[in-house]
Amino acid sequence: MQTLSAFDSRLADVAGVSIRSAGELYGSDGEGLPLVVIENALGSAVLALQGAHLVSFRPAGAEDLLWLSPKAVFTPGKAIRGGIPLCLPWFGGHPEGKPAHGFARAQPWTLDAVRTLPDGKTELDLSLTPNAAVSALWPHDFLFELRVTVGRELTLALTAHHRGDTPVPFSSAFHTYFSVPDVVLATIDGLQGTTxxxxxxxxHTRHTQLGALQVAGPTDRVYLDVPAVQSIATARGAIRIDSDTRSAVVWNPWEYANNVPDVGSDGYRRFVCVERGDVFDNALQLAPGERYHRSMTLSLA
Incomplete structure (x- = not known):
C-alpha cells in the first residue's frame, strides 16, 4: 500500500482535498486504507483508493446519500461494505469460482489527477491496470478509468479499455448502497413495466414489475432494459439515480443479513441497494481495442 505522503504532490494545490487514513476517519484497526476526503461549497465525499470506492457523499446541507456499514472493515484486499463498490469485469458469482463481482473493488487504484472546476465542483481521475494478482484472474490487457465529480450531484464516469487481442465477456455495476431511514418505508420508482x-x-424466474417497488423481504432482482432514471422516496426526501447503463439491480438481504458479518442482524433496515450497470442479459462482449463507457449521477430529487 502506498503511504499517504505519496499523494501529497497531487493534492497540494487543490483546496478542500486531503488524504486521511481509514483508521482516523472510521476507527478501523491499524492504519487501514488511504481515503481521499473532498469538501467544497456544493458537497462533500470520501473515496477509498482501494477499489476507487465512494464511501460517502453529502450534498451541502443534506445527510449522506450513501450507507456505510458500522461494521465495515477497511483492510487491504477486502471489499468495503457500503458506499459504491465497482463490480467489474464481471458481476455476481463466477462459473470458475473466482471472486464474486470481479477484482476491481479490492484492488488499489492509482490517483492520477485532482482538480477544481470553474463551477466549484471537484473532479478526480483514477485508473487501474493489470498486475500479477489480477492477471491470474483475468489474463487480458486492460485500462479501467474512473472520473469522480463531486458537487451538489455525484457523477461517476467509468471507462474500460480492452487492450487485449481476443474478445472478452464483460459486465459491470455501480453497486450503490443508499441510506434510508427504514427500508420497508422506501419506495423505488422508475422500474414499472420492465422485466x-x-x-x-x-x-432465476422472470416477472414484470407492476407499479412502484417496496422491499418487504429478501430481495435480489435484476431488472433489464430499464429507463435512464429511477428514484427512491423516503421520509427524508427523494434521491434521483440517472445512468446510461441498461440494467438495475435491487438488493436487500433482509434476515439473511445475519449471515453477513459486516452488515449485522438489523443493518439491512438502513439501506437499499439500487445498482445501475450492464449485467445478465445486458452484459457485453468487448472486442479487441473496444472502449466501454458508462456513467451514473446521484442527486436529491
Whole structure:
C-alpha cells in the first residue's frame, strides 16, 4: 500500500482535498486504507483508493446519500461494505469460482489527477491496470478509468479499455448502497413495466414489475432494459439515480443479513441497494481495442 505522503504532490494545490487514513476517519484497526476526503461549497465525499470506492457523499446541507456499514472493515484486499463498490469485469458469482463481482473493488487504484472546476465542483481521475494478482484472474490487457465529480450531484464516469487481442465477456455495476431511514418505508420508482429476474434462492424466474417497488423481504432482482432514471422516496426526501447503463439491480438481504458479518442482524433496515450497470442479459462482449463507457449521477430529487 502506498503511504499517504505519496499523494501529497497531487493534492497540494487543490483546496478542500486531503488524504486521511481509514483508521482516523472510521476507527478501523491499524492504519487501514488511504481515503481521499473532498469538501467544497456544493458537497462533500470520501473515496477509498482501494477499489476507487465512494464511501460517502453529502450534498451541502443534506445527510449522506450513501450507507456505510458500522461494521465495515477497511483492510487491504477486502471489499468495503457500503458506499459504491465497482463490480467489474464481471458481476455476481463466477462459473470458475473466482471472486464474486470481479477484482476491481479490492484492488488499489492509482490517483492520477485532482482538480477544481470553474463551477466549484471537484473532479478526480483514477485508473487501474493489470498486475500479477489480477492477471491470474483475468489474463487480458486492460485500462479501467474512473472520473469522480463531486458537487451538489455525484457523477461517476467509468471507462474500460480492452487492450487485449481476443474478445472478452464483460459486465459491470455501480453497486450503490443508499441510506434510508427504514427500508420497508422506501419506495423505488422508475422500474414499472420492465422485466426482472428474481434470483432469491437461485430461482432465476422472470416477472414484470407492476407499479412502484417496496422491499418487504429478501430481495435480489435484476431488472433489464430499464429507463435512464429511477428514484427512491423516503421520509427524508427523494434521491434521483440517472445512468446510461441498461440494467438495475435491487438488493436487500433482509434476515439473511445475519449471515453477513459486516452488515449485522438489523443493518439491512438502513439501506437499499439500487445498482445501475450492464449485467445478465445486458452484459457485453468487448472486442479487441473496444472502449466501454458508462456513467451514473446521484442527486436529491
Amino acid at each position: 426482472y429476474i428474481d434470483t432469491v434462492g437461485g430461482a
